[in-house]
Amino acid sequence: MEVRCIVCGRKLEIAKWHPEYEQLRSEGEHAPYICERCSTMITGEAREAQQPKKPM
Ligand SMILES: [Zn+2]
Numbered sequence: 305m306e307v308r309c310i311v312c313g314r315k316l317e318i319a320k321w322h323p324e325y326e327q328l329r330s331e332g333e334h335a336p337y338i339c340e341r342c343s344t345m346i347t348g349e350a351r352e353a354q355q356p357k358k359p360m
Pocket of ligand 1: 309310311312313314338339340341342343
């Protein structure tokens with residue numbers, strides 16, 4: 305099944321054994337999907353944002 309990453313717009317092939325396959329299939333073509341690369345980037349950014357900034 306082909307899905308499109310909502311962040312970078314890249315098309316990705318989702319295999320049947322993908323943990324999100326069933327959910328994405330039930331939601332259809334427009335299911336919001338974020339590829340691994342973007343999800344890592346987003347969670348990384350979120351983690352950085354949560355850290356209190358130390359005054360220099
Ligand atoms: Zn992406």
